[in-house]
Structure formats: structure tokens, C-alpha cells
Amino acid sequence: MTAASPLPNRVAFLDERAKARAVAAVREFESHTSAELVITVRKQVRSYTESDMIVGALFAFAALMVLLFHPVEFAVNWMPIDVIVAFVLGFVLSRTLPPVRKVFVRTSKRREAVNIAAKAAFYDLGITRTTGRTGVLVFVALVEGIVAIVTDTGVTAEANQAANDTKATLEAALARLDMRTFAETLEKLGSAFGATMAHADDDVNELPDEIV
DSSP states (O other), rough: OOOOOOOSSSSOSSSSSHHHHHHHHHHHHHHHHHHHHHHHHHSSSEEEEHHHHHHHHHHHHHHHHHHHHHSSOOGGGHHHHHHHHHHHHHHHHHHHOHHHHTTOOHHHHHHHHHHHHHHHHHTTTGGGGGGTTTEEEEEEHHHHTTTEEEOTTTOOOOHHHHHHHHHHHHHHHHTTTHHHHHHHHHHHHHHHHTTBOOOOOOOOSSSSOOOO
């Protein structure tokens, strides 16, 4: 197995040390199987403006309740402006703090957005062009906290199942910013792929090993 570079317990997935560890994981994966692995990391796959609007509306409603029912009297002429300012504050807060936004976006909706982005990236990155159609994309969406895995038509059903079985572990590692566990999980996945897609001596590395 490729020697793992030392990593702290928590490290950003786009840190140079994390990128180096990801390269080692890809090479270890591919040493066991004919499949070609690509890892890509995106900060966020869509804006979720509807969530920002909800937070802004909640802030505006709270401000209106204060203006109407607080014992202190407020100038009526300024109330519309106060409500608008509260809305903008809530909107900006949601926009700048992803954890706030995630509260108002269902996991299923985030997962759907990530899956769509992953399938688009699969084609945009040319992963479909491998000789045996054995490309595998591990797509990491940081803000969403979701990992999607897309495989080409040459990947066996058993290997596909093994990939799906790892997603929960990969997402748990992502939530902890635990690149070490993330990489080790992918390395073990290579052995699982090798059971039905064994590595051959004449296999050619057709896709990049670096995070793209």
C-alpha cells in the first residue's frame, strides 16, 4: 500500500497536504483494479437562493413583530425600512454562513443538486473516454457536505455496489474534514473493485491522479 503522508485530524480538502494524500489514494486504488478513479472537489454546486430568501423573510417577520408589539413606540414611517433592513440582514447572513443555509435546504434537495453536478462533471472532465469505459468519479461538494460517485458503463454491478456502500463513510469523513479516513476508504475500495475488475499489467493510466 502507498505510504500515507502524515495529516492532522482535521484538514481542509483543498489543502496541499490533502491533495497529495488524495493522489496517493488514487494510485493505490488503481493498483488493485482496471478502473480509473478521479476525485473532484467543488466548494458548492448551486446558490440555494430560496434558502436565503427564507432566512431573510424570517428576519423581516421577527423585526415586524418587535415593531408592532414591543412596549417601546417606534416611528411608523420608518417601519417599512426597518423590515427591509432586517430582510437584507437575514439574506446576507444566510448567504455568508453555509451552516445557516443548510438548515433550510432539505438533504434530499442538496443531494439531488450534487448528483446532477457530478453527472455533468463526469462528462465535462472526459471520464467517459477511457478505453474500457471504466472511469469512476468521486465528486465532493463541500458546502453541501455530500459525496456523489458516478461510474461508467464498464464498471461491474459488484463494483458499483461497493462504491455505493462507501458513500456514508466518505461523507462522515468529509463532515469531520478527515482526509486520512477519506483516502483510506478509497484505497480499500480499490481492493473491492479488484474482485471483479482486476488490474492488468498492460493497464494504462488514462485519467489524471490529481484532484481536478
